[in-house]
Amino acid sequence: MTAALETRDLSVRFGGLKAVDGISVTVEDGRVLGVIGPNGAGKSTFINLITGQIRPTRGKVLVAGRDLTGAKPWKIAAARVARTFQINKPFRGLSVRDNVAIGAMFGAPGGGSVAKARGVADEVLERLGLSGVAELGPTELSVAHAQRLEVAKALALRPRVLFLDEAMAGLRPAEMEPQLELIRELRREGLAIVVVEHVMRAIRSVCDTVLVMQEGRELLTGPPDEVLADERVITAYLGQRYAERQRAERAEAGGSGPAVADQVGPRPEGETRAPG
Amino acid sequence: MAATSARPGMPESESESAHPELGAPTTGPPKAAPAGRTTASQLAGWALVLGLLVICLLAPKLFIPSFLRTLSAVFMFATLAQAWNIIGGFTGYPSFGNVVFFGLGGYTIAVLMARSHWSFWPALVVAVVLGAAYAMLIGIPTLRLKGHYFAIATLGVAEGTREIVLNVPKVTGGGAGITVPAVGPSATTSYPGNTGFLYYFLALLVVAMLAVYAIARSRFGFALRAINQDEDAAAAAGINTTRMKIAAFMVSGAITAAAGSIYAFQQVSIYPDRLFSVDITVLMVIMAVIGGSGTVIGPLVGGVGLQFLSEYLRQNFTDYHTFIFGAIIIVAVVLLPEGAVRFASETVRQRRLPIMDNLRRYRL
Amino acid sequence: MTPFLQATVYGLLQGGLLALVAVGFSLVWGVMNVVNLAHGALAITGAYFSWQLHESLGLDPVLSLVVVLPVMFMVGYVIQRGLINLVVNAPIWMTLLLTFGLEALIVNGLLLAFTGDFRSTRTGYSTNTLALGGVRIPYARLIAFGLSLLLTVALVLFIRNTKMGLAIRATGMDRTAARLMGMNVRHVYAVTFGTATALAAAAGSMIGLVGTFTPVVAGGYTLQSFVIAVLGGLGNMWGALAGGLVLGLATAWGALYLSGTLVNAIAFGILVLVLIVRPSGLLGKPYYEARAEA
Numbered sequence: 001m002t003a004a005l006e007t008r009d010l011s012v013r014f015g016g017l018k019a020v021d022g023i024s025v026t027v028e029d030g031r032v033l034g035v036i037g038p039n040g041a042g043k044s045t046f047i048n049l050i051t052g053q054i055r056p057t058r059g060k061v062l063v064a065g066r067d068l069t070g071a072k073p074w075k076i077a078a079a080r081v082a083r084t085f086q087i088n089k090p091f092r093g094l095s096v097r098d099n100v101a102i103g104a105m106f107g108a109p110g111g112g113s114v115a116k117a118r119g120v121a122d123e124v125l126e127r128l129g130l131s132g133v134a135e136l137g138p139t140e141l142s143v144a145h146a147q148r149l150e151v152a153k154a155l156a157l158r159p160r161v162l163f164l165d166e167a168m169a170g171l172r173p174a175e176m177e178p179q180l181e182l183i184r185e186l187r188r189e190g191l192a193i194v195v196v197e198h199v200m201r202a203i204r205s206v207c208d209t210v211l212v213m214q215e216g217r218e219l220l221t222g223p224p225d226e227v228l229a230d231e232r233v234i235t236a237y238l239g240q241r242y243a244e245r246q247r248a249e250r251a252e253a254g255g256s257g258p259a260v261a262d263q264v265g266p267r268p269e270g271e272t273r274a275p276g
Numbered sequence: 277m278a279a280t281s282a283r284p285g286m287p288e289s290e291s292e293s294a295h296p297e298l299g300a301p302t303t304g305p306p307k308a309a310p311a312g313r314t315t316a317s318q319l320a321g322w323a324l325v326l327g328l329l330v331i332c333l334l335a336p337k338l339f340i341p342s343f344l345r346t347l348s349a350v351f352m353f354a355t356l357a358q359a360w361n362i363i364g365g366f367t368g369y370p371s372f373g374n375v376v377f378f379g380l381g382g383y384t385i386a387v388l389m390a391r392s393h394w395s396f397w398p399a400l401v402v403a404v405v406l407g408a409a410y411a412m413l414i415g416i417p418t419l420r421l422k423g424h425y426f427a428i429a430t431l432g433v434a435e436g437t438r439e440i441v442l443n444v445p446k447v448t449g450g451g452a453g454i455t456v457p458a459v460g461p462s463a464t465t466s467y468p469g470n471t472g473f474l475y476y477f478l479a480l481l482v483v484a485m486l487a488v489y490a491i492a493r494s495r496f497g498f499a500l501r502a503i504n505q506d507e508d509a510a511a512a513a514g515i516n517t518t519r520m521k522i523a524a525f526m527v528s529g530a531i532t533a534a535a536g537s538i539y540a541f542q543q544v545s546i547y548p549d550r551l552f553s554v555d556i557t558v559l560m561v562i563m564a565v566i567g568g569s570g571t572v573i574g575p576l577v578g579g580v581g582l583q584f585l586s587e588y589l590r591q592n593f594t595d596y597h598t599f600i601f602g603a604i605i606i607v608a609v610v611l612l613p614e615g616a617v618r619f620a621s622e623t624v625r626q627r628r629l630p631i632m633d634n635l636r637r638y639r640l
Numbered sequence: 641m642t643p644f645l646q647a648t649v650y651g652l653l654q655g656g657l658l659a660l661v662a663v664g665f666s667l668v669w670g671v672m673n674v675v676n677l678a679h680g681a682l683a684i685t686g687a688y689f690s691w692q693l694h695e696s697l698g699l700d701p702v703l704s705l706v707v708v709l710p711v712m713f714m715v716g717y718v719i720q721r722g723l724i725n726l727v728v729n730a731p732i733w734m735t736l737l738l739t740f741g742l743e744a745l746i747v748n749g750l751l752l753a754f755t756g757d758f759r760s761t762r763t764g765y766s767t768n769t770l771a772l773g774g775v776r777i778p779y780a781r782l783i784a785f786g787l788s789l790l791l792t793v794a795l796v797l798f799i800r801n802t803k804m805g806l807a808i809r810a811t812g813m814d815r816t817a818a819r820l821m822g823m824n825v826r827h828v829y830a831v832t833f834g835t836a837t838a839l840a841a842a843a844g845s846m847i848g849l850v851g852t853f854t855p856v857v858a859g860g861y862t863l864q865s866f867v868i869a870v871l872g873g874l875g876n877m878w879g880a881l882a883g884g885l886v887l888g889l890a891t892a893w894g895a896l897y898l899s900g901t902l903v904n905a906i907a908f909g910i911l912v913l914v915l916i917v918r919p920s921g922l923l924g925k926p927y928y929e930a931r932a933e934a
Contacts, residue, residue: 053508077514089509091502093570102502105495107514114495157514370733417916423732424675428866429915435863436908443902554859558740561733599752602744609738610726638730640826 002065004029004192005081005161010049010059019045021216022059027161027192032183034207034224035196038237041213043196044086047163051083052076063161077107082159084150086166086196090138096149097121097134103156117156124152128182144175151182161192168199180205200228212236321573325485332478336471344470346587348542351477352535354579356556357563358484359531364561365569366488366497367524368504369419372557373430376414376437377407377529379551381536386454386546387447389464393457396465400537407533408526415525419518431554438552453547456540465541473542480538481576484531489572491527500524504570566608568615577616613638642774647892649775653785655888656881657850660788660843661861662868663795663880664836670875671812671832672728677739679840680861681746686712686841687848688754691761701761701849702783708845709838716837720830728829743858750855761848784846789881791842795835796877808832812875867911886910 005027012020020042027033035043048054050061052073061069063079071079082103091099097118104120105112112120125131128148133141138149147167154162164183168176176199183206187193197203203210203224210227212219214236220227227233331338335347356378364370384403388394394402418429441448448454458467468476491497499520502510511517540546559582567578585604589597612619613634622630665679689708693699699707719742727734769776799805811818811828819825847853847861868887872879890910894903 051512053512072516072518073508073511074514074516077512083512085509085512089506089512091505091509093501093505094498098498102498102510102515103513105498105514106516114493114498117495153509153513364733368731370731370736372736418912421915424669424673424736425870425915427732427736428675428870429912431863432867432908432911432915436905436912439902439905439908443899443905558737562737562740565733565737595752596748598744599748602741602746602748605741605744606723606738609730609734609741610723613727613730613734635726638727638734640725640728640829 003027003062004031004064005050005194006060006062006065007050008060008062010046010056010061012045012049012054012057018216020049020056023211023213023218024059025211025221027194029160029192030187030190031208032187032193032195032206034203034210035194035213036198036200036203036210036227036233036237037213037219040215042216043213044165045216046213047083047165047194047196050076051081051163074106077157080107080157080159081161081163082107082154082157083163084154084165084167086169088146088150090146090149090153092137092139094138095135096130096138096141097125099138099149100124100152100156103153104158107157121152121156124155128152128155129178143170144172147171147179151179155186159191161194162186163194163196165196166198167195168197168202173201176202204228318572325573325576329478329482332474335474341470344474346584348470348474348477349587350580350583351474351481352539353559353563353583354576355477355481355484355535356532356560357567357575357579358481358488359528359535360560361564361569361571361575362488362491362500362531363525363528365564365571365575366491366500366504367521369521369525370423370427370561371430371525371528372427372554372561373414373432373434374528374532374560375552375554375557376430376434377411377532378536378539378556379434379438379441379548380410381407381533382540382546382551383441383448383454384533385537385540386456389456389541390454391447393462393464396541400534403533403537404530407536408530410533411525411529412522415522419521419525431557434552434554434557438548441552442548448548451548453545455545458541458544467544468541473538476538477535480531480534483534485572485576487527487531488575492572496520496523501570562605562608566612566615568617568619571615571617574615574617581616610635643896644893646775647896648889649777650781651889651892652885653777653781653888654892655885656785656788657843657846657884658864658868658888659881659884660791660846661840662865662872662884663792663877664839665862665865666869666872666875666880667795667799667808667877668833668836669869671808672829673732674724674728674735675732675739675866676724676833676836677736677862678742678746679739679836679865680858680863681743681750681855682712682716682837683840683844683847683861684750684853684855684858685715685746686844687761687853688750688759688844689841690845691759691848694761694763700763701845702787705787705842705845708841712841713834713838715834717830717834719837720833721826724833725826725829743862747855747858754855756854756856758852758854759848760852761845763849766849778850780850784850787846788843791839792877792881795839798835799877804828804831864907867907867914870911870914 003026006025008024010020010023011018023046025033035046037043045054049056052068052071052075055070059069060067063076063081066079068076068079091102094102098121100121101114101117104117104124105114122131122134125134128151130145130148130152133145138146141149147170151164151167154164168179171179180202183193183195187206195203195207207224209221210224211221212227212230212233219232219236220230332347335344339347356374360371360374363374381403384406385396385399388399388402389396414430414433418426418433421429442451444450445452457463491500499510499515502513502515503517503520507517536551540551563578563582564575565578566582567576568574586597586601589600593600611631611634614622614637619630619634622633661680661683665676668674668676668679686708689712690701690704693704693707694701723742724735724738727738763780765779767778769778770782799808807818807823807828808831810821811823811825815825818828844853864887868880868883871883871886872881887907887910890906891903894906898906
């Protein structure tokens with residue numbers, strides 16, 4: 001069986017910088033791949049390479065076996081690959097409903113009329129609990145609702161592959177749970193999902209496999225528990241000093257408690273323009 | 277300075293970058309309360325349009341010829357503003373070279389009628405097709421640019437095209453201009469006169485208004501607005517942004533070319549410096565923006581208002597009119613950055629004049 | 641060969657002068673993302689300023705810069721502080737419209753004050769030329785060229801080495817951060833615009849020295865500034881110098897081989913070509929690659 005999403009040796013250089021260097025992953029239907037790594041590791045660039053925002057300089061992108069390497073974003077969307085953006089990108093002049101309707105209008109093969117798309121949008125909003133704010137402008141939403149809107153916009157494309165770029169950022173722990181439950185539900189429905197996340201609790205609770213990136217390269221891939229306990233990952237994330245201290249603490253406690261802390265990673269607000 | 281920053285309820289913009297639109301296309305500010313209340317103001321707007329239409333149809337019986345010419349100019353500029361609105365207002369690509377389609381349309385008519393002895397109507401069709409084709413031709417490279425780069429690239433194309441027209445005198449008559457055979461035995465189409473041109477321009481304005489009205493409600497219009505607000509997100513939502521932008525430019529170019537065609541016929545003699553004047557582009561932009569770019573009614577309001585004003589100034593302050601007009605542009609940009617239509621609807625909504633809000637909105 | 645050589649020398653000299661016209665335009669664009677359509681009009685204002693000083697006081701155009709530079713700096717400062725700062729955050733066409741309005745105001749003001757007649761600041765050395773192996777160079781051209789280089793270098797030194805220059809650069813890179821560092825951005829912007837205006841006016845004085853001018857040519861200088869800024873890369877002052885020389889040469893050579901006014905099309909041709917092929921300019925860094933992790 002062909003995987004929903006496969007990348008082979010995917011790479012891009014910006015001048016002398018190898019922002020993403022030889023990443024190969026496979027995501028089957030109904031599986032969740034987590035992508036973690038410190039700031040500037042190339043996680044978002046990796047997504048941008050797959051969804052067409054940036055053209056790779058080497059490697060392949062296969063969606064359900066079809067070669068979509070370097071295709072334009074709308075071609076990727078038409079192949080039912082949807083994404084959210086790390087920095088929310090709502091259409092500010094449109095209502096929440098129309099924000100979602102856009103995806104249904106153009107993303108779905110063949111598209112639909114405005115009225116039909118609004119119908120689809122209403123279904124998606126209903127499902128994500130956003131019906132109450134459908135008429136508002138996206139700038140009037142709470143952080144949690146704004147994050148949900150991004151997911152709703154992606155789901156309106158009726159995707160089979162879904163990329164969530166830090167869909168938990170800025171959420172309170174209580175607000176995360178519904179978002180996580182949604183991801184589990186989508187997985188059960190057979191979506192292949194790629195989650196870029198700094199919230200380790202989210203990674204641990206929804207991912208089947210975790211890819212750790214560092215400086216554009218694959219550091220390690222494996223099941224979440226294994227990966228998050230790995231020395232190299234802890235070092236990559238927290239730096240040498242902290243890693244040593246934690247190792248010492250763990251030795252003291254004599255147990256193998258949670259490795260990488262259950263909080264948001266050490267990340268300054270708005271990781272915007274990283275390398276390149 | 278400290279006093280303004282500390283103003284309660286007016287938080288400084290969070291991500292205030294020095295180059296907000298280099299990466300993303302320019303977007304209007306958040307337009308509060310989408311949908312909902314719009315139907316009432318829309319209804320009022322269309323009632324106004326209908327009223328004006330009736331007056332216009334009766335115009336030849338009501339007004340003196342010089343006023344009919346003024347009215348023709350008003351319709352023409354409203355049409356041009358509306359055409360600009362499609363690419364500049366809806367799509368967010370501020371073309372500063374839209375006059376190129378105007379000039380192209382005018383010269384197509386003049387050349388076909390004077391040199392090839394075509395009659396007006398088939399020449400008009402050719403002009404419109406050429407306008408759209410030229411928009412596609414220049415749109416393919418320039419619509420990849422954003423912000424100022426797009427604005428000035430289109431300006432450069434317009435100026436460059438004028439120079440070319442100027443330098444092929446065998447076809448275009450060069451700087452000496454070209455004259456459409458309007459009277460006598462060489463006339464291919466009888467000259468329609470003041471009333472005729474009034475109706476031509478009125479009909480074109482109606483077509484432009486209906487086109488924009490239809491676009492605003494269609495998938496196409498949604499795509500354009502999405503591109504305006506976030507091009508990356510629009511592409512990720514499945515919108516073929518390249519094709520949509522080019523299509524918008526083509527519609528804009530076609531309408532503008534039609535206006536140029538009628539104008540050339542009306543003027544009889546045309547010159548490159550007039551038909552490709554940057555001032556015409558700027559008038560389109562200012563009329564659309566002052567009226568309300570990205571709205572259906574705004575460019576009509578801006579076009580009608582400013583063209584009447586301009587005519588009034590020309591007649592009453594002949595020496596100073598451009599000077600005063602410059603001052604008016606400055607004041608209007610500062611006080612009505614969102615356009616008259618949004619200003620009016622905000623005034624109604626808040627029951628006060630939101631002048632200070634406008635002043636605060638974009639200042640440093 | 642001699643016509644070609646003559647054209648080359650003329651092109652370079654004119655290019656240096658154009659660079660001085662454009663350097664302020666490029667600075668303003670680079671620092672605050674404002675394309676100032678009134679830039680050419682401000683340059684021409686400088687030309688009239690010098691001309692008037694020469695007419696009524698007999699002041700040499702070069703000497704008159706002592707008055708023109710500070711006065712036009714103040715004019716620019718006030719324009720930015722009182723007007724452009726009001727719309728700096730608006731969509732770009734708003735600033736384009738505002739500065740276009742300003743241009744209309746200035747140009748028509750000049751027309752009312754001085755009429756549309758062509759003027760020229762005639763000095764004692766206006767007609768003297770230097771003969772160099774078959775190439776004739778007017779002294780006025782040499783003076784204008786030298787002064788242009790001098791002022792451009794002075795600007796670079798000012799931006800590189802002074803506290804205010806650092807503030808200007810910092811504000812151009814990240815306004816929010818500059819604000820957090822305690823810089824008065826309104827003042828910094830106004831100084832930037834004032835500097836640009838003063839340099840444009842100085843260039844205007846030189847335009848009057850080497851040739852003729854009328855208010856109507858203002859738009860042409862703005863457009864050339866744009867071409868040069870794009871060629872050289874935004875806010876890049878050495879780039880502006882290079883861009884000016886390239887444009888000057890291209891125009892001079894074009895005039896040699898092309899008929900009529902087709903030479904004007906060259907500037908636009910270069911402009912559109914550069915925008916499409918290399919929108920970051922000849923010396924600039926590519927902008928669009930900066931979107932790595934956006």
